Amino acid sequence: MPPAAAPLALACAAAAGLFYLYGHSPYDPGQLLPRCPFHWATGLNCPACGGTRMSYALLHRDLGGALRANPVLCAALPFGLWVYARWAVAALRGRRRRFALGPRGTALVLGTAFVWTVVRNALGR
Numbered sequence: 367m368p369p370a371a372a373p374l375a376l377a378c379a380a381a382a383g384l385f386y387l388y389g390h391s392p393y394d395p396g397q398l399l400p401r402c403p404f405h406w407a408t409g410l411n412c413p414a415c416g417g418t419r420m421s422y423a424l425l426h427r428d429l430g431g432a433l434r435a436n437p438v439l440c441a442a443l444p445f446g447l448w449v450y451a452r453w454a455v456a457a458l459r460g461r462r463r464r465f466a467l468g469p470r471g472t473a474l475v476l477g478t479a480f481v482w483t484v485v486r487n488a489l490g491r
Contacts, residue, residue: 369462373454388425392418410487413479414439438482
């Protein structure tokens with residue numbers, strides 16, 4: 367498989383999902399939007415809960431709504447887009463790029479996710 371196939375497939379899937387989400391509010395019942403399996407099983411919010419509402423708000427230029435839906439995920443979005451952009455550019459140049467966080471980065475991400483999960487559930491967000 368060519369190196370550019372995976373980032374291009376991800377971009378197409380993301381574009382299709384965002385196109386659907388733009389016209390279908392996650393606040394309206396009966397939408398074909400995924401439900402968080404962690405929340406469904408436990409009744410608790412996972413670190414990514416609110417990501418669909420955050421994306422919907424950003425698509426409609428509502429930064430306040432996005433921050434209310436999931437401020438930590440909203441703050442991490444630029445980093446995720448930067449990582450994707452580096453991967454896609456390398457792939458389009460014919461190189462395979464592997465992103466690795468390392469032990470400290472992994473601990474930071476997992477620790478932030480754990481603390482955010484505890485805080486948001488304790489605050490009832």
